[in-house]
Amino acid sequence: MSDKFVRAQSTTSSTLQLPANGAQEGRRKRTGLFRSLFQTLVPSQTEGRKSPWPLIATIVIWVGLAYAGYAFAVHTLDKQQQYVNERFEQVQEENQKQMIALGEQLTQVQDEMKTVQDGLSNLEEDLQLTGETIGGTNKTKEALQDRIDQLNKQLVDLKASLKKLEDAARAW
Template identity: 90%
Template sequence: MSDKYLNAQSTTSSTLQLPANGGQEGKRKRTGAFRSLFRAMAPSQTEANRSPWPFILTIVVWVGLAYAGYAFAVHTLDKQQQYVNERFEQVQEENQKQMVALGEQLTQVQDEMKTVQDGLSNLEEDLQLTGETIGGTNKTKEALQDRIDQLNKQLVDLKASLKKLEDAARAW
């Protein structure tokens, strides 16, 4: 038997004993990636005859990875910028459509207000012309007063709607 191996002994200890002559001869010592890279860049005196190709290959791989990362980042940013531009144009188109719709609603409300004002002025003229004849009948006065109140209420509602539309148009 060689001395690398221990004979099995019957002991009460639960641990195994290592060989006494150094233990790990023949195994390579593990080093980290940076230490091996450093060793490739600055060879020691005993390694002076090493080929430069591993170092060159390492540099080429790192440069390739860096360029690929840069190209991927540029491509991704271009795609995102294109998407943002498309969304911006869509929002502008939607805003333009809403502005046109608000403009149309504003003109409709203004036309309705003008119609209500014309109706009120006509009613006031009629009241002035028939002032003496209406003065004697209470039912007619009450009916006219109700109609005036309704038209005034409608005028207030239309003014409020017009104000809301103008505020919305200014907001855009």
């Protein structure tokens, strides 16, 4: 045979044989994610010159997304601040109304206490003036004592109410 022809081996096996050195030369070598991104953004000198527009478009999109996120956050925070301010003003108005109502109740209770005290002092004066004339009538003394006890009880209740109103006014 001549040197121009190469002998071919024929096998009965249905699989292909690997090269003799055992290396997989036809397979592409994988690189890491960041390395492949870097190679995409900055091509090596051996590759042909690529257009810069994909890189510019990517940067513009990222800047646009960042700005849109910032604008949305600012808008949301402004709306929340406005709601908080409105609610705060409403609470202040309600508190002011309640303070006015408590003040009115306090003056009413004080007026009632003054009328009760005036009634007690008038009753005591009447008792002193009539004490000598009444003398021995037990029914009149009991009736007067009952009235005094009722007025004293009413005075104690009014003092307790006044104390509660003053405590409530201090709490506000």
